[in-house]
Amino acid sequence: MAQQESPQRRPSIHDVASHAGVSAATVSKVLAGVTTVKPENAQRVFDAVERLGYRVDPLASDMRRAKRRIIGAIMPEFESEFFGQMVTELEGLAEQRGYTLVAASSRESEVREKEILARMHDWRVAGVVLAPVRNEHGPAADFMKANGMTGVLIDRVLSDDAFDTVSADSAAASAEVARMLVGKGHSHILVIGLAEQAATVRARLEGFRSQALALNPSVRIDVITSEVSVEPLRSSLRDYFGQGERPTAVYSLLLKGTLVALSEFRRRGWHCPDDISLVGFDDAEWMQVTWPAIAAVVQPVRRIASEAMNLLFRRVEGAVGPPTARLEPCQVLMRESVGSPGSGPHSGGGDRQ
Amino acid sequence: MAQQESPQRRPSIHDVASHAGVSAATVSKVLAGVTTVKPENAQRVFDAVERLGYRVDPLASDMRRAKRRIIGAIMPEFESEFFGQMVTELEGLAEQRGYTLVAASSRESEVREKEILARMHDWRVAGVVLAPVRNEHGPAADFMKANGMTGVLIDRVLSDDAFDTVSADSAAASAEVARMLVGKGHSHILVIGLAEQAATVRARLEGFRSQALALNPSVRIDVITSEVSVEPLRSSLRDYFGQGERPTAVYSLLLKGTLVALSEFRRRGWHCPDDISLVGFDDAEWMQVTWPAIAAVVQPVRRIASEAMNLLFRRVEGAVGPPTARLEPCQVLMRESVGSPGSGPHSGGGDRQ
DNA sequence: TGTAAACGGTAAATCGATTTTTTGCTGTTG
DNA sequence: CAACAGCAAAAAATCGATTTACCGTTTACA
Numbered sequence: 001m002a003q004q005e006s007p008q009r010r011p012s013i014h015d016v017a018s019h020a021g022v023s024a025a026t027v028s029k030v031l032a033g034v035t036t037v038k039p040e041n042a043q044r045v046f047d048a049v050e051r052l053g054y055r056v057d058p059l060a061s062d063m064r065r066a067k068r069r070i071i072g073a074i075m076p077e078f079e080s081e082f083f084g085q086m087v088t089e090l091e092g093l094a095e096q097r098g099y100t101l102v103a104a105s106s107r108e109s110e111v112r113e114k115e116i117l118a119r120m121h122d123w124r125v126a127g128v129v130l131a132p133v134r135n136e137h138g139p140a141a142d143f144m145k146a147n148g149m150t151g152v153l154i155d156r157v158l159s160d161d162a163f164d165t166v167s168a169d170s171a172a173a174s175a176e177v178a179r180m181l182v183g184k185g186h187s188h189i190l191v192i193g194l195a196e197q198a199a200t201v202r203a204r205l206e207g208f209r210s211q212a213l214a215l216n217p218s219v220r221i222d223v224i225t226s227e228v229s230v231e232p233l234r235s236s237l238r239d240y241f242g243q244g245e246r247p248t249a250v251y252s253l254l255l256k257g258t259l260v261a262l263s264e265f266r267r268r269g270w271h272c273p274d275d276i277s278l279v280g281f282d283d284a285e286w287m288q289v290t291w292p293a294i295a296a297v298v299q300p301v302r303r304i305a306s307e308a309m310n311l312l313f314r315r316v317e318g319a320v321g322p323p324t325a326r327l328e329p330c331q332v333l334m335r336e337s338v339g340s341p342g343s344g345p346h347s348g349g350g351d352r353q
Numbered sequence: 354m355a356q357q358e359s360p361q362r363r364p365s366i367h368d369v370a371s372h373a374g375v376s377a378a379t380v381s382k383v384l385a386g387v388t389t390v391k392p393e394n395a396q397r398v399f400d401a402v403e404r405l406g407y408r409v410d411p412l413a414s415d416m417r418r419a420k421r422r423i424i425g426a427i428m429p430e431f432e433s434e435f436f437g438q439m440v441t442e443l444e445g446l447a448e449q450r451g452y453t454l455v456a457a458s459s460r461e462s463e464v465r466e467k468e469i470l471a472r473m474h475d476w477r478v479a480g481v482v483l484a485p486v487r488n489e490h491g492p493a494a495d496f497m498k499a500n501g502m503t504g505v506l507i508d509r510v511l512s513d514d515a516f517d518t519v520s521a522d523s524a525a526a527s528a529e530v531a532r533m534l535v536g537k538g539h540s541h542i543l544v545i546g547l548a549e550q551a552a553t554v555r556a557r558l559e560g561f562r563s564q565a566l567a568l569n570p571s572v573r574i575d576v577i578t579s580e581v582s583v584e585p586l587r588s589s590l591r592d593y594f595g596q597g598e599r600p601t602a603v604y605s606l607l608l609k610g611t612l613v614a615l616s617e618f619r620r621r622g623w624h625c626p627d628d629i630s631l632v633g634f635d636d637a638e639w640m641q642v643t644w645p646a647i648a649a650v651v652q653p654v655r656r657i658a659s660e661a662m663n664l665l666f667r668r669v670e671g672a673v674g675p676p677t678a679r680l681e682p683c684q685v686l687m688r689e690s691v692g693s694p695g696s697g698p699h700s701g702g703g704d705r706q
Numbered sequence: 707t708g709t710a711a712a713c714g715g716t717a718a719a720t721c722g723a724t725t726t727t728t729t730g731c732t733g734t735t736g
Numbered sequence: 737c738a739a740c741a742g743c744a745a746a747a748a749a750t751c752g753a754t755t756t757a758c759c760g761t762t763t764a765c766a
Binding site: 365366367377378380381382385409410411412413414415416417418 | 721722723724725726
Binding site: 022023024025026029036037038041060062063064065066 | 712714715716722723
């Protein structure tokens with residue numbers, strides 16, 4: 001029973017030592033599980049710990065070692081389900097190993113990303129899980145390399161010559177989306193994305209395009225990307241439709257794009273899947289309860305997180321060797337937002353706004 | 354220009370000191386901005402810092418003070434937009450003050466909540482922003498009290514006798530929802546929520562009920578709550594509708610409830626707002642792009658975060674006095690999911706499943 | 707018998723900073 | 737010229753742990 005009455009100063013290892021009538025070193029050994037301590041003394045230490053409500057100060061404990069029992073996680077944002085789940089998973093995995101996860105949001109800024117990384121380096125974290133804003137070749141990865149930090153790159157990456165990488169197999173998933181759409185008879189498909197995230201966008205785009213063309217060489221694939229943010233994407237999309245383009249399906253390479261597409265459909269009074277089909281990369285809870293339910297590619301968040309942590313701790317423990325690049329399989333959920341072209345009541349696709 | 358070649362050991366304050374030809378204490382003073390240092394020596398210190406690429410180790414720096422420049426944040430989950438935004442905001446505000454935010458998810462468990470809190474106490478954080486799983490009277494708040502921690506409670510709280518609290522003005526927002534629904538002629542309304550989160554659920558429910566009854570004393574308000582998780586809520590809702598109950602509107606007191614309601618509407622083939630109207634507490638990005646757009650209560654995340662941090666740092670800096678309980682105003686976004694009863698094509702509300 | 711290892715423990719060094727105390731020096735005053 | 741004030745800087749203590757070095761004893765083995 002902890003009887004710590006004064007909330008002022010917490011008991012230190014020396015308080016425990018004097019209560020137990022041994023030295024601080026002995027207390028440290030007992031608590032570290034060293035077996036060369038006389039059982040009687042060990043018991044006295046445990047009693048003192050109990051009586052004082054003593055707990056090791058993790059920061060003080062980390063002072064002497066070069067790498068601290070802290071793992072840094074840098075995500076582009078916290079607002080989406082994907083990264084929220086990712087942080088939750090990473091936190092649990094770090095905890096299991098006795099580490100503390102310190103998460104930070106780069107807010108989709110490469111400048112901030114590097115600043116955060118520098119701060120984590122100051123903290124002398126044992127390792128970093130970095131989900132880069134753009135890809136594996138940004139300034140943040142360079143910083144990690146230059147400073148000899150150990151880390152693993154996830155999500156918007158493919159492979160790297162210095163760090164292990166783990167990401168969803170975007171290309172394979174996109175190929176599957178292509179199979180489904182072309183299989184349903186779509187021959188004019190619009191793909192939207194953010195070009196900034198070069199690594200994954202290119203993989204998704206190429207995976208989709210090559211599979212679609214392989215199945216139907218005459219399929220027409222239009223691509224709209226925006227360099228920086230999502231708003232230019234919206235206006236490009238508006239222009240595209242405004243010029244009378246009428247694809248029968250849209251494949252969005254990112255969640256925000258799916259939202260933009262839906263809102264543009266709304267503006268024009270188009271309904272899924274009658275007027276146009278929609279598939280988005282990244283699933284969200286709401287997608288299965290709306291009408292229509294939105295077809296989506298589900299990323300294996302748990303697997304990515306656990307593989308990333310496995311690889312990271314292997315390196316933290318000193319493993320050497322060439323970096324590995326893992327691609328975890330996605331699941332494609334076909335839902336009501338996808339239909340066959342021409343089967344809906346408004347197949348002409350007229351602008352009803 | 355930092356020329357740190359060896360990624361092995363980072364330069365310490367002693368390295369800087371010897372390079373500058375002064376003592377470590379002088380370096381510390383210069384870096385802390387103490388003015389009683391000879392300008393010449395200060396310059397030499399700055400030069401050495403520059404040459405070595407020296408940066409203060411924040412953990413070592415914190416060792417000597419009782420409260421460390423770390424703020425803990427405990428959220429029930431990271432997966433929702435609300436808490437994702439909250440963490441992002443809190444992180445920025447902590448950073449502005451030179452503190453590091455360490456966020457953890459209690460995963461909707463009060464047991465885990467207390468464990469995390471104990472760990473943060475071990476870390477000797479300067480303060481904690483706690484968004485309790487249930488309310489201000491849980492074991493976590495007791496722990497904070499018993500150990501003399503400084504903290505602020507947010508979100509699922511109303512007021513406390515030991516800690517400052519900040520939350521959305523759920524009652525006022527719910528009253529406004531009542532005004533809107535009753536104003537549109539709804540006289541049989543179902544309210545759904547999780548009873549576990551007693552504080553806010555009761556406030557929302559009472560705010561809604563009293564306003565609705567004030568406007569129309571004969572309005573019928575049914576309430577379905579679940580004690581623990583959201584799944585029992587789903588089956589209760591299914592039973593309720595299965596028994597032939599046909600409210601003309603549903604007000605969900607939480608985001609997950611809104612999703613459950615939508616999915617049950619789907620199951621039965623009901624459309625908003627023709628067959629039934631829906632308003633949910635908590636807004637989400639997707640709610641404005643789906644068809645219909647879902648009416649929602651928007652919580653003032655930024656204001657809650659910034660008020661919480663203001664109050665917290667006031668306490669960290671030693672402010673005393675009775676705790677304050679802040680309620681920040683919400684915004685109610687009426688969207689297409691709300692209509693007038695009887696105006697839709699399917700006003701009979703028949704079960705078309 | 708002599709060297710060595712095992713044992714159980716303690717004192718002291720260490721980690722990297724900050725803060726307090728001391729020291730050394732200059733200059734002023736009685 | 738001794739005494740003292742003022743100042744800048746160094747030295748030492750501190751924070752709370754871990755780890756190394758070491759010290760007698762006792763047992764093991766060549």
